[in-house]
Amino acid sequence: MNAADLGLPVAVPSTSLFTDRYELTMLQAALRAGTAERRSVFEVFTRRLPEGRRYGVVAGTGRVLDAVENFRFDADVLAFLADRGIVDEPTLAWLADFRFRGDIWGYPEGEVYFPGSPVMRVEGSFAEAVLLETVILSILNHDSAVAAAASRMSAAAGGRPLIEMGARRTHELAAVAAARAAYVGGFASTSDLAAGFRYNIPTVGTSAHAFTLLHDSERDAFTAQVDSLGGGTTLLVDTFDVTEAVDTAVEIAGPELGAVRIDSGDLLLLAYRVRQQLDALGAFKTKIVVTSDLDEYAIASLAAAPVDAYGVGTQLVTGSGHPTCSMVYKLVARADSGEPDAELRPVAKKSMGGKTSIGGRKWAARRLDADGVAEAEVVGTGPVPAELADRQLLVELVRDGKAVAREPLDAARDRHTAARAGLPMSATQLSRGEPVLPTEYV
Amino acid sequence: MNAADLGLPVAVPSTSLFTDRYELTMLQAALRAGTAERRSVFEVFTRRLPEGRRYGVVAGTGRVLDAVENFRFDADVLAFLADRGIVDEPTLAWLADFRFRGDIWGYPEGEVYFPGSPVMRVEGSFAEAVLLETVILSILNHDSAVAAAASRMSAAAGGRPLIEMGARRTHELAAVAAARAAYVGGFASTSDLAAGFRYNIPTVGTSAHAFTLLHDSERDAFTAQVDSLGGGTTLLVDTFDVTEAVDTAVEIAGPELGAVRIDSGDLLLLAYRVRQQLDALGAFKTKIVVTSDLDEYAIASLAAAPVDAYGVGTQLVTGSGHPTCSMVYKLVARADSGEPDAELRPVAKKSMGGKTSIGGRKWAARRLDADGVAEAEVVGTGPVPAELADRQLLVELVRDGKAVAREPLDAARDRHTAARAGLPMSATQLSRGEPVLPTEYV
Structure with a gap:
């Protein structure tokens, strides 16, 4: 068994407690009623994108695979559930043997999505599929929110590299997952050592x-840094006076100085001024890194400025105003038994007042126009039309409980770049708008 | 050594990788320059509260204590740092022996804070104190953001219990810390089993x-649930038609039915209608639980309605619009050597363009008016005025590297209730406003 991929520097033995209590009480009641083994299909989707966003980005899929494979109830966990009276004895016995044996299909990591896209589909008995709800949603809702922000930022940055540096602004382990999601969304690197350790970022x-x-002076500090880290280092030049600091930096490191970093003030103005100064000092190759509460709009506003790299913290790890997606995990079809050939019937909540959903096990495909640009997200419950057969979006992720779609993180990053490039050009406009593709139900 | 308190169902051996790379490169350069042992004072504070908020809530202190005690560089971590060339050999050797031996003071967990409040103060050598920056900020920024939202919600809820149910909307481990912070801020319970396991919530x-x-019908489902979980359970009544569901629920469970839950629709209207219906059915004691994208404003709008408990998810774990605090960790004083009696000199960033701070090692006290109500947050660098001596806010948390202020989570929860009650009444107004106490520097 692989160690649980929780974004941890160390492995943890189980992900089973990352679960809402009601998943277990539903299990208990269904076991007793004899309905727990009914074959069931759950789907993950969002009813809408965050206000004004034009596309979403699937991230966390790789982490879901490991979370599912490691979802076991060991002795400590069972003792806890027994002590607190959370479930009864028959349920404890059932959980002791539990491992997920069902199937999971989904949009591959890095793919874009739209309202109603079935980004993940979990099939198995009700019992085994319902248990995974909380941990799957935690991972996808968090990671996809960060990746969506990262994607907007990387589009705004053009080809300039982006550095993820938001660890201090979010939970210490969410930070590791955020660095991973940012990489999928197009970031180049991270400040977070745990993300480097765990994911090779x-x-x-x-x-x-x-x-x-x-140090006793800025000069002493720069000297100490260059002595230890070499002239290719990045010197921070805004502690006292930027102009003096740049002079001192080049004097100490020479014109081969790697970069200067500006972390406050009017970045646009300072970038031009510092570039001019560096050039005048002969430090033509010295780069300018800017960091200071950047978001995609600030990055875009610096597009014409002589900036070489952006460091982004708070706004990245908090999803640039949308720290979570609104993905839900809904039962969309179920059979009357656990027999493999039992007929699956669509089910859906129907009450007034919103939160309704469309029943039935779904496929999804992205239809292209004559120029090969995406023009619609097509979602259906019947047979897949022939012309969309090779444009289907869901891929097999888990078969009979075993992950079958592991891939290096770079594959997800490259997939995202390609998927975004396949959208209409207005996808990467930063202004608020409608989803760039309509979702069509057939 | 205690296991690291990361909000994990299991212990992890070290927190040292929850660190930005520059902490280690600064260490390396300072070791080489001979400045690493200079006695240093870092302080954690915010320059401002989130827009419109009237007070902040310190949370995560207990988690910081464990993170600090477990901040070690074991063989795996050292091998990673060596392989990637992150630091040089002398630095690796220094890290191999590292443990924090300094002192930490801070606002106790649950206490309220204001702009400029020195919520935590870390003293030691530069080397040891700088290393803790990232993990301390991660914990305090995340947990305090959630606690602040929780506090507003619990104030809005009056005495009615609040249930934390946001695990699916945030990173699976951030969720555990969020449940903990919500409890500090006044929540009564959580849906998250890992939070129950780890923190006894x-x-x-x-x-x-x-x-x-x-199930084949709502009746079958309710019957299955009541059979298994008893009549004291909470039945979810908004899958199809609420009125029919309430009838069925009371018919099956009897008038002793524990509660009904409404998760969609016009909660205000439905609460009145369902209460009337329950009373007409003789189910006078059956409670009404509402859940559905609640925030503090929605909770307040239900104050007059016959609602018995609120379940809150997304808006809680995302800090109700402010998913992170803007706490920073700044060097405010340092000596020229590591000698215990070396004079500490105030230091501060001074460049134009914001992000300046006030140098010097600070104390803080809350001044009361004649009626015993807080009237100012007083922060100073000199001697503490006699009249404020017993109103000081910082307490000793870590002495010579050892945590000395561990406490049950209920202590922090009770402290928060008391601290909030000691503020002017306008503190708990939900409308946007200025911080309810001015910060005075003396």
Whole structure:
């Protein structure tokens, strides 16, 4: 068994407690009623994108695979459930043997999605599929929110590299998943060592204002940094006076200085001024890195400025205003028994007042126009039309409980770049708008 | 050594990788320059509260204590740092022996704070104190954001219990910390089993729409649930028609039915209608639980309605619009050596364009008016005025690297209730406003 991929520097033995209590009480009641083994299909989808967003980005799929494979109830967990009276003895016995043996299909990681896209589909007995609801939604809702923000930022940055540096602004383990999702969305590197350790994402970082203040002068600080890290380092130039700092930096490191970082002030103005100064000092190759509460709009506003890289923290890890997606996990079809050939019947909540959904086990395909540009997200419950057969979006992720779609993180990153490039050009407009593709139900 | 308190169902051996790379490169450069041992004081504070908020809530302190005690660089971590060339050999050797031996003071968990409040103060050598920056900020920024939202919601709910049910809307481990922070902020229980396991927070939950849809009728579903979980259970009544469902629920469970849950629709209207219906059926004690994208405003709007408990998810775990605090960790004073009696000199970033801070090692006290109501947050760097001596806010948390302020989570929860009650009444107004206390620097 693989260690649980929780974005941890270390493995944890089980993901089964990342679960809402009601999943277990539903299990208990269904076991007693004899309905727990009914074959069931759950789907993950969103009813809408965050206000004004034009597309969503699926991220976290790789983490879901490991979470599912490691979803076991070990002795400690069973003792907890027994002690607190959360479930009864027959349910505890059932859980002791549990592992997910069903199938999961879904949009591959990095793919884009739209309202109603069935981004993941879990099939198995009701009992086994219902248990996975909470942990699957936690992973997809968090990671996809960060990846969507990352994608907008990387589109705004053009080809310039983006550095993820938001660890300090979010939960210490959410930070690791956020660095991973940011990489899928197009970021180049992270400040977070745990993300480097766990996911092999390149890590970067040199110094903070504290380092300058530790020393008796900025000159002493720069000298100490260059002595230790070499002239290719990035010197932080906004602790006191930027112009003086740039002069000192080039004097100490020479014109081969790697980069200067500006972390406050009017970044647009400062970038031009510092570039001019660096060029005048002969430091033509010294890069300018800007960091300071950047979001996709600030990045776009710097597009014409002589900036070489962006560091992004808060707005990235909090999804740039949308820290979670609104993905839900809904029973869409079920049979009357657990027999493999039992007929699946569509089911859906029907009450007034919203939260309704469309029953039935769905396929999805992206229809292209004559120029090969995506023009619609087509979602259906019947047979797949022949002309869409090779444009289907769901791929097999888990078969009989075993992950069959593991891939390197770069595959998801490349897939995202390609998927975004296949959308109409207005997809990457930053202004608020409607989803760039309509969702058509057939 | 205690296991790291990461909100995990299992212990992890080290928190040292929850660190931005630049903390280690600064360490390397300072070691080489001979400045790493200079005695240093770092402080955690915010420059402002989120727009319109009237107070902040310190949460995560207990998690910081464990993160600090478990901040070690074991062989795996050192091998990673060496392989990637992140730091040089002398730094690796230094890290191999590292444990934090300094002192930490701070606002106790659950206390309220204001712009400029020194919520935590870390003292030690530069080397040891700088390393803790990222993990301390991750914990405090995340947990305090959730606690602040929880506090507003619990104030809005009056005495009615609040259930935390946001696990599916945030990272699976952030969810555990969020449940903990929500409890500090006044929530009564959580749906998250991992939070129950790790922190002994009461867990609750019964069933979802999927359980009703699994069965051949709502009647069958309710019967299955009552058979298994007893008549004291909570039946979800909005899958099809609420009025019919309430009739069926009372018919099956009897007038002793524990509660009904409404998860969609016009909650205000439905609460009145369902209460009337329950009373007409003789189910006078059956409670009404509402859940559906609630935030503090929605809770307040239901204050007059016959609602018995609120379940809150998304808006809680995302800080109700403010998913992170803007706490920073700044070097405010340092000596020229590591000698215990070396003079500490105030330091501060000074460049134009914001992000300046006030140098010097600070104390803080809350001044009361004649009626015993808080009237100012007083922050100073000199001697503490006699009249404020017993109103000081910072307490000793870690002495010589050892946590000295562990406490049960209920202590933090009670402290928050008391601290909030000591503020002017306008603190709990939900409308946007200024911080309810001014911060005075002396």
